Amino acid sequence: MRPNGRSEDRDGAGAGAARRAVFAPVDTRARVDAVVRRIGDAIELGLLADGEQLPGETELAGQLGVSTVTLREALMALRQQGLVTTRRGRGGGSFVTLPDAPPEERLRARLADWSTEELRDLGDHWAAVSGAAALLAARRTQPGDLRPLARTVDALAAAGDPATRSRLYGRFHVELAAAAQSARLTREEVALQTDLGALLCLVLDEPDHLDDVADRHRAVISAVQDEADERARTLAETCVRESVGRLIALRLGAPDRTNEPRPEEDTHGQEHRARGGRR
Numbered sequence: 001m002r003p004n005g006r007s008e009d010r011d012g013a014g015a016g017a018a019r020r021a022v023f024a025p026v027d028t029r030a031r032v033d034a035v036v037r038r039i040g041d042a043i044e045l046g047l048l049a050d051g052e053q054l055p056g057e058t059e060l061a062g063q064l065g066v067s068t069v070t071l072r073e074a075l076m077a078l079r080q081q082g083l084v085t086t087r088r089g090r091g092g093g094s095f096v097t098l099p100d101a102p103p104e105e106r107l108r109a110r111l112a113d114w115s116t117e118e119l120r121d122l123g124d125h126w127a128a129v130s131g132a133a134a135l136l137a138a139r140r141t142q143p144g145d146l147r148p149l150a151r152t153v154d155a156l157a158a159a160g161d162p163a164t165r166s167r168l169y170g171r172f173h174v175e176l177a178a179a180a181q182s183a184r185l186t187r188e189e190v191a192l193q194t195d196l197g198a199l200l201c202l203v204l205d206e207p208d209h210l211d212d213v214a215d216r217h218r219a220v221i222s223a224v225q226d227e228a229d230e231r232a233r234t235l236a237e238t239c240v241r242e243s244v245g246r247l248i249a250l251r252l253g254a255p256d257r258t259n260e261p262r263p264e265e266d267t268h269g270q271e272h273r274a275r276g277g278r279r
Contacts, residue, residue: 018148018171018178021186022047023055025065035064035074036081041190043083043096044197046167047174050098054084057094107202116248123244126192127237129185130173134220134236136180138229145179149221157214165210166200169243172217176236179224196244203246216242 022042042048054060061071075094078084085095114122137145149172156168170193177185204210216239223232 018174021183023063031066031070032073036077040083041194046171048096052096054094111199111251119248127240129188130240131233131237133177133180133185134232135229138224138227138232140181141179148175153214153217162201162205165204169200170197
């Protein structure tokens with residue numbers, strides 16, 4: 001059973017938890033890189049909106065647990081990547097700049113850097129994280145916590161370009177971990193999007209597949225709402241395995257598989273499909 005909580009609608013609680021994870025203290029190792037990755041990931045996922053002003057340097061450094069010198073170096077790196085713009089004078093500060101969609105050629109080259117074994121291993125890890133998040137969300141979340149996920153799925157289904165779809169896909173899994181009330185799982189989901197998030201652009205350009213992805217994500221929400229923890233975990237794992245399986249098929253240069261029968265809704269079906277492509 002879920003713990004007793006306040007009965008009023010807590011709309012936005014999941015999104016708020018995801019944003020809090022963005023500004024939680026970073027690891028002590030390679031702090032400049034950690035800050036760049038944390039904020040850069042959040043921008044790529046759309047957790048920080050285009051044009052949004054970041055907190056002041058002193059405040060942001062305190063939230064991230066780093067010195068202002070470290071923060072300034074990180075902001076400089078983010079400016080060089082085109083993710084942040086800094087304005088001087090009254091009304092100035094650091095502002096989010098949402099990047100344009102990466103060209104398909106660059107994404108395909110990035111995909112080619114991964115071996116199929118590495119992709120499968122990363123997919124297993126992602127499935128385990130999302131599955132655990134879904135299970136805990138089904139046990140812990142309150143009804144209002146699910147509104148951000150429902151809005152994200154609706155936006156995903158209506159998105160007109162693969163780059164937006166990939167950001168919304170990643171945002172869903174981050175918000176799912178936030179609904180599980182786990183800061184560590186939320187940070188792990190954000191980190192996973194760095195490795196795979198942009199690559200999803202390559203497999204989210206087919207309308208039929210997009211409908212399938214949206215239906216799977218709605219099924220996860222329904223299972224969480226019903227407190228069906230094991231079903232929620234299985235569905236979340238399957239969502240991830242399906243997408244990674246398509247990336248592996250693309251990496252192998254396999255023919256289009258959109259017209260194949262859908263696999264069973266279990267935690268292994270998509271992995272079997274990916275392996276089948278190698279035979």
